[in-house]
Amino acid sequence: MYGDKLHWVPDRDKTDWGVAIGRFYSFAPHHCAWTWCYLIWFDKLSPSSLWTVADIAWENDLEPLEDAA
Numbered sequence: 001m002y003g004d005k006l007h008w009v010p011d012r013d014k015t016d017w018g019v020a021i022g023r024f025y026s027f028a029p030h031h032c033a034w035t036w037c038y039l040i041w042f043d044k045l046s047p048s049s050l051w052t053v054a055d056i057a058w059e060n061d062l063e064p065l066e067d068a069a
Helices: none
Strands: 005-008 017-028 033-042 054-058 062-064
Touching: 017 054
Parallel strands: none
Antiparallel strands: 005 017, 005 062, 017 033, 033 054
């Protein structure tokens, strides 16, 4: 999954997207289980890139970004 273009599963009009640059295994309290968490480097056009360059997301909160090209 490293290098894959991903975006957060939309729960509103805007969602962030970027490239997976790392991951770690961590306890997800909302699932009461251990799961993968990914480090996402934001695309420069992603909404949150205005105030940060990267974020983390749980594996089940991400999905592949469909390229328009």
